Amino acid sequence: MTGLDKQKKMKTGLILSLALVGSILLLALFGSHLAPHDPYKTNLALAQLSPSWEHPFGTDHLGRCVFSRILSGASVSIFSALVVVLVAAAFGTAIGVISGYVGGIVDALLMRITTIFQAFPYFLLAVAVAGTLGIGLMNGMISLAVVFWTSYARLGRSLVLGIKNENYIKASRLCGAGNHHIVLKYMLPNIGSPILITGVLDISAVILSMAGLSFLGLGAQRPTAEWGAMMSEARNYLQTAPWVVIFTGFALFVVVVCFNYLGDTLRGLLDRKATGK
Amino acid sequence: MIRAAGKSMGSFLVTLIGITALSFALSYLSPGDPAEMWLTENGIAPSEELLQKTREQLGLNRPIPVQYIAWLGDLLQGDMGVSIKSNRPVAQELIKALPHTLLLAVSSMLVTMAVAVPLGVACAKYQGSWFDRLIQLTNYIFVSLPVFFISLILMYQLSYKLKLLPVIGAGSLKGLILPVLALSLNLISVYIRQIRSVVLRELQHDYVAGLYARGVPGRVVFFVHILKNTLTPIVTLTGISLGVLLGGTIIVESIFNWPGLGKLAVEAIEYRDYPVIQGYVVWMAFIYLLVNAIIEFLYLLLNPKLKRIGG
Numbered sequence: 371m372t373g374l375d376k377q378k379k380m381k382t383g384l385i386l387s388l389a390l391v392g393s394i395l396l397l398a399l400f401g402s403h404l405a406p407h408d409p410y411k412t413n414l415a416l417a418q419l420s421p422s423w424e425h426p427f428g429t430d431h432l433g434r435c436v437f438s439r440i441l442s443g444a445s446v447s448i449f450s451a452l453v454v455v456l457v458a459a460a461f462g463t464a465i466g467v468i469s470g471y472v473g474g475i476v477d478a479l480l481m482r483i484t485t486i487f488q489a490f491p492y493f494l495l496a497v498a499v500a501g502t503l504g505i506g507l508m509n510g511m512i513s514l515a516v517v518f519w520t521s522y523a524r525l526g527r528s529l530v531l532g533i534k535n536e537n538y539i540k541a542s543r544l545c546g547a548g549n550h551h552i553v554l555k556y557m558l559p560n561i562g563s564p565i566l567i568t569g570v571l572d573i574s575a576v577i578l579s580m581a582g583l584s585f586l587g588l589g590a591q592r593p594t595a596e597w598g599a600m601m602s603e604a605r606n607y608l609q610t611a612p613w614v615v616i617f618t619g620f621a622l623f624v625v626v627v628c629f630n631y632l633g634d635t636l637r638g639l640l641d642r643k644a645t646g647k
Numbered sequence: 648m649i650r651a652a653g654k655s656m657g658s659f660l661v662t663l664i665g666i667t668a669l670s671f672a673l674s675y676l677s678p679g680d681p682a683e684m685w686l687t688e689n690g691i692a693p694s695e696e697l698l699q700k701t702r703e704q705l706g707l708n709r710p711i712p713v714q715y716i717a718w719l720g721d722l723l724q725g726d727m728g729v730s731i732k733s734n735r736p737v738a739q740e741l742i743k744a745l746p747h748t749l750l751l752a753v754s755s756m757l758v759t760m761a762v763a764v765p766l767g768v769a770c771a772k773y774q775g776s777w778f779d780r781l782i783q784l785t786n787y788i789f790v791s792l793p794v795f796f797i798s799l800i801l802m803y804q805l806s807y808k809l810k811l812l813p814v815i816g817a818g819s820l821k822g823l824i825l826p827v828l829a830l831s832l833n834l835i836s837v838y839i840r841q842i843r844s845v846v847l848r849e850l851q852h853d854y855v856a857g858l859y860a861r862g863v864p865g866r867v868v869f870f871v872h873i874l875k876n877t878l879t880p881i882v883t884l885t886g887i888s889l890g891v892l893l894g895g896t897i898i899v900e901s902i903f904n905w906p907g908l909g910k911l912a913v914e915a916i917e918y919r920d921y922p923v924i925q926g927y928v929v930w931m932a933f934i935y936l937l938v939n940a941i942i943e944f945l946y947l948l949l950n951p952k953l954k955r956i957g958g
Contacts, residue, residue: 498924
């Protein structure tokens, strides 16, 4: 009875979280078309207006519509994070799979390198790499990929070690399958879901880190309508136009909550599958 | 035990060397020619001939491993080069800023523990109650709030609107409150979650039922017996959260104008002051590594089971 209830609740959670994340992605895709005003058009006569029907989230110190800027900035903030997670997951998983599959000295060496990257507090390393590469959105993305790949390497390795000696792998080897074939055809599909879930859970961390880098002036640059950069610009006008910081921060918060929700739901489903219920 | 300690000491050293290598490699990421930078900073117009000479002088034409060894040798002697911005030794700049960051980090950690331990235990004790649900919801909110947003909101509410606290205020105790609050709020939620789940797990053990059966009062069961067993996970969590904390200080220090290492680093990036960035990265990684090594050691002390396995 309770098991069924729980299953039903989880299904609802999954549908709800997918719907939320789906609408966020749609908004990010079409946000710039939905914006009621030009997000880059400055007009000092309209500067620092508090929220109204014309400008639902008010205007900033240059008279730009905050609502329009948040809508059109969603794509930068969200899609850059998605790209970072994809790159980090692909690279990290590849390293982890090689490490676990080959073993021996290759494994020891690769894992040692992973440990060294993990020896740095992650945001700190990202700031240092972005700062050294030079400011810009692309460099910000590179620096985040540099710090986020390590967990996939560890996870990929342990997952491969877990299934390496399973009978179906042995059987395929006996049938003459090459390493390439075994890894791509039999291993990857079997280690996919934990990696996917880590990826989804990482999206919100990357969105936050990206915004943090831009806030420090290391990622997207002014006047780009990126949320971190917008808040960085608006913080000097916190006293006279607090709505810019508040609404932009709130948008960031909502997006992060939705991705976290999806990640947690997926993890719950996987845990359930793992315990065989 | 000794063998285990020796082994982790060895891996500590290897990681340490790796950290320095990676930090050294950072300088190769920077766009621009270091020789040219050196010349322009010293007010000399770079010409091809001069560049060649400077490269030789700075040792930039030697093979990279040789350069690394030389750099490492200097580093071990405490020489991390000279700051481009202030022209003072990097080590001196870092030592000046370090106490400010330590004060911030340690205070945040203490505040986090002081709030999260009682709340986490209470949530576990009254699992499923409105109190537990309220705290869980608050946790969910705070985990998803970026630290710079929390900082700005706190600043707006407490400094601008209520005029309770100074916006910038390094040095005074009042000035410490906002940055510490901004750093702790995220961590508190993480800790409460963890402590709650650890206590809930402990509650399932037979010894708890045994204690109750012997008539031991609930408060003693919770705050003496169960809390003792949650120490190990809390210590482990401290190691992980230190990294988050050190990352957070970069943002919080630059918002509240706190003269610590994070602000130093951000300013160094603005000035392209690579020696300072490099020194900062090495130091922070070293502190992080050292604290985690100490924690691993504490872990061995706290958990007799591991001692036996370790040999």
